[in-house]
Amino acid sequence: MHDARTAARLPVQADRPCPIHPLAMQLTFDDGPGPSTRALLDALATARCPATFFALGCHLRTDLAVAVRMLHEGHTLGNHTFSHAPAGALSIDALIDEIHRTDRLIRAAYRTADLRPPDSIPLRLPYGVRPGDRRLSALRQLGRSHVGWTGLFEDWLTRPAAQLATSMRRHIVEQRARGEAATLCLHDGSPRGETRDATVQAVRLLLQV
Numbered sequence: 001m002h003d004a005r006t007a008a009r010l011p012v013q014a015d016r017p018c019p020i021h022p023l024a025m026q027l028t029f030d031d032g033p034g035p036s037t038r039a040l041l042d043a044l045a046t047a048r049c050p051a052t053f054f055a056l057g058c059h060l061r062t063d064l065a066v067a068v069r070m071l072h073e074g075h076t077l078g079n080h081t082f083s084h085a086p087a088g089a090l091s092i093d094a095l096i097d098e099i100h101r102t103d104r105l106i107r108a109a110y111r112t113a114d115l116r117p118p119d120s121i122p123l124r125l126p127y128g129v130r131p132g133d134r135r136l137s138a139l140r141q142l143g144r145s146h147v148g149w150t151g152l153f154e155d156w157l158t159r160p161a162a163q164l165a166t167s168m169r170r171h172i173v174e175q176r177a178r179g180e181a182a183t184l185c186l187h188d189g190s191p192r193g194e195t196r197d198a199t200v201q202a203v204r205l206l207l208q209v
């Protein structure tokens, strides 16, 4: 089981409230930033819907400007390690080093945005964690918790945007029926720097922008 984040962030309520269950949904995006990130930010800005971006250090290193834009537009930056190495690929020390390298880039984005970095940057490890995952010992050493999700939609596979949006909407409704907030795990990039056009379009459909 994944360790789901329980505290939902509330989409900003403005003249155009988020039409999809505005009190019970959080959008999170992993593996970016990438070529689709700016289009996604445009959609989120139109919908006035803040999100959390679990960014890869290897991409932040080459495009910190988009992370600065995220912060200016009210989004949260999270750490998704530097290289997206899977469980078991790195020693614990090497994993901790990757987390620190990515933290430094995230703090640099906050400083460039003229904002104070948070005391603890949200962290989500590649592929999530399961009980017994050795990487949890790195988190314990760092005193950090893991941010999970309640819904994963395989948006990294080629799927029609309308189908993705339907799955996302269904998950939000199911969570709501259980009295629980939905934390959607989507992808605005990939370790190889691929586009995520279907994800962007699905978010537009979900938010009706």
Ligand SMILES: [Zn+2]
Pocket: 030, 031, 080, 084, 125, 126, 127
């Ligand atoms: Zn990932």
